[in-house]
Amino acid sequence: MRTPVLQRMRHLLVLALLLVAAGCQGSFPADTQGTLDRATGGELRVGIAENPPWTQVAPDGTVSGTEVELLEGYATTIDAEIRWVPAGENTLAAQMRNGELDLVIGGLASDVPWTSQIALTRPYTTAEGPDGAPVDLVMGVRPGENALLVDLERYLAEQGGEL
Amino acid sequence: MNAQDEGSAEDTGTGHDAFGEEQREALRHAIRLEWFTLAWMSGTVVLVALVAGQSQAMQAAWAEDMLSLLPPIAFLVATRRIRRKPDRLHPYGHHRSIGVAHLVAATALLAMGGYLAYDSVVTLVSVERPPIGLTVLFGQGLWAGWLMVAVMVVTSTGPVGLGLKKLALAEQLHDKVLYADADMNKADWTTAVATITGVLGVGLGLWWADAVAALLVSVSILRDGVKNLRSSIGGLTDAEARTYDDSAPHPLIHEVEDAAAQETWVAEASARVRDQGHVFHAEVFVVPRPGAEPSAVQLAALRDRLHALDWKMHDVVVAPVPELPHRQTFRSTLRT
Numbered sequence: 001m002r003t004p005v006l007q008r009m010r011h012l013l014v015l016a017l018l019l020v021a022a023g024c025q026g027s028f029p030a031d032t033q034g035t036l037d038r039a040t041g042g043e044l045r046v047g048i049a050e051n052p053p054w055t056q057v058a059p060d061g062t063v064s065g066t067e068v069e070l071l072e073g074y075a076t077t078i079d080a081e082i083r084w085v086p087a088g089e090n091t092l093a094a095q096m097r098n099g100e101l102d103l104v105i106g107g108l109a110s111d112v113p114w115t116s117q118i119a120l121t122r123p124y125t126t127a128e129g130p131d132g133a134p135v136d137l138v139m140g141v142r143p144g145e146n147a148l149l150v151d152l153e154r155y156l157a158e159q160g161g162e163l
Numbered sequence: 164m165n166a167q168d169e170g171s172a173e174d175t176g177t178g179h180d181a182f183g184e185e186q187r188e189a190l191r192h193a194i195r196l197e198w199f200t201l202a203w204m205s206g207t208v209v210l211v212a213l214v215a216g217q218s219q220a221m222q223a224a225w226a227e228d229m230l231s232l233l234p235p236i237a238f239l240v241a242t243r244r245i246r247r248k249p250d251r252l253h254p255y256g257h258h259r260s261i262g263v264a265h266l267v268a269a270t271a272l273l274a275m276g277g278y279l280a281y282d283s284v285v286t287l288v289s290v291e292r293p294p295i296g297l298t299v300l301f302g303q304g305l306w307a308g309w310l311m312v313a314v315m316v317v318t319s320t321g322p323v324g325l326g327l328k329k330l331a332l333a334e335q336l337h338d339k340v341l342y343a344d345a346d347m348n349k350a351d352w353t354t355a356v357a358t359i360t361g362v363l364g365v366g367l368g369l370w371w372a373d374a375v376a377a378l379l380v381s382v383s384i385l386r387d388g389v390k391n392l393r394s395s396i397g398g399l400t401d402a403e404a405r406t407y408d409d410s411a412p413h414p415l416i417h418e419v420e421d422a423a424a425q426e427t428w429v430a431e432a433s434a435r436v437r438d439q440g441h442v443f444h445a446e447v448f449v450v451p452r453p454g455a456e457p458s459a460v461q462l463a464a465l466r467d468r469l470h471a472l473d474w475k476m477h478d479v480v481v482a483p484v485p486e487l488p489h490r491q492t493f494r495s496t497l498r499t
Contacts, residue, residue, distance in 0.1 A: 013356060028306070028366050028367070029295060029306055029308060029365065029366040029367075029368070030366065030367055030368030031368055032292050032368045032369070032370045034368075116289075116291065119292075119294030119296070120294075121296060122296060122297060122298070122299075141294065141296075143291070143292040143293075143294050144292025144293070144294065144368075144370045145292075146294060146295055146296065146365065146366070146368075147368075149294055149295075149296040149297070150296055150297045150306055153296050153297035153304075154297055154304050157297065157299055157304060162299050162302075163299065163302065163303075163304050
């Protein structure tokens with residue numbers, strides 16, 4: 001038999017087991033940049049694109065809307081202060097890519113084209129789109145921050161009555 | 164139909180006719196295995212699509228599972244084609260379908276390895292951090308990574324067993340399509356192991372784990388793909404017949420030459436043997452001893468004896484020549 005290949009497979013298996021063993025300590029899944037740890041008891045940087053009724057930005061900079069309320073509720077569970085960054089979706093996607101934001105909201109639909117810059121949560125609710133077809137609503141999370149992603153998704157699922 | 168037609172039909176029937184009872188049973192077994200493979204991989208395709216979500220790794224795994232449907236389909240089509248008899252339009256029969264199926268299987272392997280390598284390198288270079296979030300199953304929140312790992316563990320058990328069984332049958336049937344498909348099954352389960360490792364690595368916050376594991380595995384898949392591609396092109400372009408795993412020139416070439424040389428009236432014999440898929444086409448050049456004038460009956464007897472050497476010796480032509488034609492036949496690389 002071709003032993004080098006089998007040996008490499010065995011190495012991979014051992015690596016997998018080590019990863020599982022290591023995974024039993026600390027949070028799992030973990031963030032690649034430790035965003036959830038940093039935001040807990042600290043600051044959560046949220047990009048907001050205006051899209052009523054989910055998100056609204058007043059001329060004086062105050063924000064409101066159903067998603068704003070949801071996120072303020074989430075922030076209290078991790079004891080975080082939200083710093084709102086209002087901008088267009090385009091700008092927010094670029095800022096997310098540069099690591100300047102932790103979350104993005106703006107009544108995002110699950111088929112937004114920003115998935116290489118923004119990781120999307122699972123749909124937290126369904127609304128009627130502009131053409132009357134149902135649209136799954138999601139929020140944007142910094143890619144690779146899977147502890148934050150899972151934590152936020154769990155909160156949204158609880159608020160939506162799924163959990 | 165005159166006597167000559169009957170004779171030729173008996174000599175070079177279908178590839179299927181060449182099989183003994185043992186090979187027929189092995190072929191039936193192989194056909195059942197390939198149908199089972201198709202069913203299993205189709206199930207895998209559906210299951211992986213359901214849990215893939217946004218995960219690039221799982222999307223790649225899905226694309227590869229689709230590719231691994233090709234070798235079984237090619238095998239099943241080819242084993243139907245070789246049941247046809249040779250005719251005026253197909254004087255060499257339909258055995259070459261096996262070679263074409265081998266080329267298809269080899270290309271699928273190469274595409275799979277290439278796709279996997281490309282995908283991993285792009286992920287690493289552009290620093291794509293795979294998001295793996297929550298999934299809700301029966302009212303319980305569960306990290307989607309665990310679900311992916313579970314699906315990969317379940318779906319990879321099939322290819323492990325199937326691949327080993329196909330390897331055994333590939334040798335028995337001298338079937339290079341089965342051999343390539345066994346390599347494909349190996350690729351299936353090794354990528355599954357890589358995906359498991361990668362997903363768990365991502366869970367630990369190592370965003371590159373998925374891509375690195377996939378890249379390691381893609382190297383061995385690419386190597387298998389190139390090996391099978393060379394072997395299948397060799398077969399289709401009438402290279403010297405080689406063993407089912409392409410490891411050496413086929414020992415039958417040597418045996419045929421030795422058997423011919425044992426004939427009392429033969430001074431020297433040299434054969435050129437090509438692999439037609441399962442079976443060989445052999446042209447045996449014999450130089451009679453000085454003074455010997457072999458009759459047509461003697462030549463036919465020699466042909467029959469060579470034909471009976473092995474079931475793979477399916478289509479044998481004996482050509483008496485005053486001296487070996489050195490532009491037509493060469494000493495097998497086995498002898499050098």
